[in-house]
Amino acid sequence: MSLFSAISISASGMEAQRSRAELITENLANADTTRTPEGGPYKRKDAVFTATPVSYSFADQLSMVSGQSDGVAMSDVAVDDSDPERRYMPGHPDADAEGYVAFPKINTAEEMVDLLSASRSYQANVAAFTAVKDMIARSIDLFR
Amino acid sequence: MPVNQTGMDLGNFLSYLSQRQEVISSNIANADTPGYKTRDVEMPISFSAEFQEARATVVGAPGLVTRNDGNNVSIDREARLLAENTLKFNVAAQSLRAQLKNLRSAIEEGRAS
Numbered sequence: 001m002s003l004f005s006a007i008s009i010s011a012s013g014m015e016a017q018r019s020r021a022e023l024i025t026e027n028l029a030n031a032d033t034t035r036t037p038e039g040g041p042y043k044r045k046d047a048v049f050t051a052t053p054v055s056y057s058f059a060d061q062l063s064m065v066s067g068q069s070d071g072v073a074m075s076d077v078a079v080d081d082s083d084p085e086r087r088y089m090p091g092h093p094d095a096d097a098e099g100y101v102a103f104p105k106i107n108t109a110e111e112m113v114d115l116l117s118a119s120r121s122y123q124a125n126v127a128a129f130t131a132v133k134d135m136i137a138r139s140i141d142l143f144r
Numbered sequence: 145m146p147v148n149q150t151g152m153d154l155g156n157f158l159s160y161l162s163q164r165q166e167v168i169s170s171n172i173a174n175a176d177t178p179g180y181k182t183r184d185v186e187m188p189i190s191f192s193a194e195f196q197e198a199r200a201t202v203v204g205a206p207g208l209v210t211r212n213d214g215n216n217v218s219i220d221r222e223a224r225l226l227a228e229n230t231l232k233f234n235v236a237a238q239s240l241r242a243q244l245k246n247l248r249s250a251i252e253e254g255r256a257s
Contacts, residue, residue, distance in 0.1 A: 002159075006166040013173025020176075049177040051170075069170035069202070072177055121175055124219060128169045131230045135165065138237040139158070142244065 003139070005069070006132045008054040012071030013125035019074045020047040021118040024111050031106040034094045041084045042104040050075035080105065151243040154236050156191040161233045167202060168229060171222050179214040182221075
């Protein structure tokens with residue numbers, strides 16, 4: 001039943017965008033974090049999306065009609081391994097011998113733009129979801 | 145000739161529209177996926193008999209600009225198709241309801257409204 005798989009696809013899009021927003025807020029929250037359990041400053045994380053088939057209904061799996069349209073999934077979290085930003089703060093407890101502190105390389109403006117983009121994409125998926133829901137409701141109306 | 149050919153054709157049209165909706169949802173969900181290419185469902189020449197056997201074929205959409213990440217989903221195009229598809233579905237579902245109402249009227253020999 002394609003309408004129900006369309007709902008699953010939109011739901012996968014919503015889930016992926018929400019995970020992306022989570023990573024962005026994590027980056028923003030840790031923009032000044034100089035200590036992590038792994039040692040060193042916090043490293044910026046980025047979501048990697050891949051098109052993947054969503055789990056279809058039981059009936060669809062039986063008739064093997066799936067595979068024409070894909071949902072989306074966050075397949076990987078890319079960690080930014082570039083050199084940290086060094087700021088001269090001799091009084092800081094994490095300062096090295098020369099008085100420099102390694103801070104995460106996070107551009108707040110860039111993160112805010114990404115967050116906006118994730119939020120808009122989420123809204124687009126919700127719009128598609130609502131449209132499909134209305135279509136299913138119309139189909140149910142046929143019984144009346 | 146089946147009793148309600150128009151009704152069956154409308155049913156096939158609804159099934160085509162739900163397939164298209166699935167593809168549009170997929171395009172919207174993958175608007176940020178690197179390398180993803182916009183898909184579309186080819187409109188069958190006729191919604192009668194032969195449509196029932198095969199699902200409409202999924203094709204690429206021409207004339208879209210591919211961005212640096214290899215993705216060519218235009219969210220405006222998808223929003224337009226989403227609205228268009230929902231409206232078409234509503235029209236077809238409404239027509240099908242009217243068809244079924246006629247059929248019922250014939251079964252009840254025109255007695256009930």
